[in-house]
Amino acid sequence: MSWQTDRSVYMIGCMPPIAERPKPASVFPRPPDSRLAILEVAEGLFASGGYAGVGMRQLATAAGLSKSCLFHHFPTKRLLYSAVLDRVFGRIAEGLEAVPGPEKAPGERLEEWIDAFMRALADDRPAGRLTMRALLGEEPFPAVMRAATLGPGLEQMPLERRLAAIVDRLRGLLEAGIARGAFRPVSVGDAISSVIGTVVFHAATGDLGDSLSAASNASDSTLERRRREVSEFIRSGLLA
Numbered sequence: 283m284s285w286q287t288d289r290s291v292y293m294i295g296c297m298p299p300i301a302e303r304p305k306p307a308s309v310f311p312r313p314p315d316s317r318l319a320i321l322e323v324a325e326g327l328f329a330s331g332g333y334a335g336v337g338m339r340q341l342a343t344a345a346g347l348s349k350s351c352l353f354h355h356f357p358t359k360r361l362l363y364s365a366v367l368d369r370v371f372g373r374i375a376e377g378l379e380a381v382p383g384p385e386k387a388p389g390e391r392l393e394e395w396i397d398a399f400m401r402a403l404a405d406d407r408p409a410g411r412l413t414m415r416a417l418l419g420e421e422p423f424p425a426v427m428r429a430a431t432l433g434p435g436l437e438q439m440p441l442e443r444r445l446a447a448i449v450d451r452l453r454g455l456l457e458a459g460i461a462r463g464a465f466r467p468v469s470v471g472d473a474i475s476s477v478i479g480t481v482v483f484h485a486a487t488g489d490l491g492d493s494l495s496a497a498s499n500a501s502d503s504t505l506e507r508r509r510r511e512v513s514e515f516i517r518s519g520l521l522a
Contacts, residue, residue: 317355320345324366329408333363333421360422364441367416367423370409371444377402378451388459389517395455396481396513403485404505410485416445417482449474456520465520477516484512 323345327336338359342352356362377398382391403410416423423441456473459465 316345316347316351320347320352320355320362321366321369324362325370325406325412326408328363328366328415329411332415333359338362363422367412368441368444370406370412371416371441371448373406373409374399374402374413375444375448378448381451381455384458388455388462388464389521391455392459392517392520393513395452396477396516397509399478399481400485400505400509400512403482404509407485410482410487413482414486416441417478449478452477459520463522466522468520473520476519480512480516484508 320341324336324341327341327344336359338352339349341362342349345352352362356365378395381394381398384391386394403413452474453470456465456468456470460467460470
């Protein structure tokens with residue numbers, strides 16, 4: 283096998299270096315779980331260290347892969363970070379799909395929206411910190427929140443489209459509640475920021491909540507109480 287041929291197999295299959303792997307009669311590619319493993323490891327590292335604080339070599343080592351394998355799936359760190367955020371927003375959007383439509387009272391819909399959002403973040407602790415970093419416009423996407431205001435014809439990244447869908451769902455809920463007299467005639471834009479900001483802050487700063495409540499954030503009863511209190515706090519500020 284020529285060097286070129288062997289290198290292409292190594293890149294495509296994400297095999298370990300030649301000196302570290304056995305010499306089978308035929309070479310099979312690595313099972314297609316490498317990308318998922320990278321995304322799962324990257325989510326935790328980016329949540330704690332931020333985009334600038336995590337290197338590709340560190341990511342590859344943590345995922346148990348070669349750096350070449352990492353670059354095969356994600357040629358740049360920016361692409362990897364984008365994919366991680368898109369995955370997080372995708373889980374949030376999936377959770378919100380279960381929120382009922384306009385046939386339910388606006389107050390009930392809002393409560394279920396908040397509950398679904400908090401559950402999506404609570405099920406995966408790094409997601410809260412990553413979402414907060416994205417909303418704060420951390421490098422390398424300083425304008426990610428423009429997703430909520432981009433006009434027709436302007437290209438969005440996948441993660442921006444995900445975020446826009448989440449924001450639009452909440453906007454529609456608030457506007458319908460105001461129109462029906464269930465919510466106070468508040469600024470919808472400000473209300474969106476307040477609702478999302480409150481939910482995300484609670485998810486991103488679990489350690490602070492633990493210290494203030496002297497309870498473990500991992501406790502199901504604590505998470506349930508926190509979801510209930512956040513929901514009641516937001517609803518009390520919006521209900522007419």
